[in-house]
Amino acid sequence: xxxxxxxxxxxxxxxxxxxxxxxxxxxxxxxxxxxxxxxxxxxxxxxxxxxxxxxxxxxxxxxxxxxxxxxxxxxxxxxxxxxxxxxxxxxxxxxx
Numbered sequence: 001x002x003x004x005x006x007x008x009x010x011x012x013x014x015x016x017x018x019x020x021x022x023x024x025x026x027x028x029x030x031x032x033x034x035x036x037x038x039x040x041x042x043x044x045x046x047x048x049x050x051x052x053x054x055x056x057x058x059x060x061x062x063x064x065x066x067x068x069x070x071x072x073x074x075x076x077x078x079x080x081x082x083x084x085x086x087x088x089x090x091x092x093x094x095x096x
Contacts, residue, residue: 004064010057042086055087059094 005011005019026044030037048054062083066076077096084091 004061008057008061010054011061042082045083045086049087055089059084059087059089063094063096 002016005014005016026037026041029040045058048058059080062080063072066072066080080094081091081096084094084096
């Protein structure tokens with residue numbers, strides 16, 4: 001994930017320390033209560049719904065992370081489909 005962020009022209013503008021801090025904060029919410037964590041994450045994701053480029057990039061990043069271990073499994077694909085739906089994107093456009 002960090003390599004993708006550092007190599008992406010759109011994402012490398014973000015400070016890696018801030019990215020890790022935000023990621024860990026969201027992970028803690030999921031660990032405390034999955035439903036709450038998911039709702040909070042979707043709320044943040046929904047903020048870019050009107051930016052088609054950012055929305056598509058987010059789904060691509062999610063797919064890349066899911067496939068990074070060589071096994072883009074059903075749960076990872078389902079999470080990416082949920083993100084697509086939150087952003088008003090067609091999951092089929094990403095082979096989900």
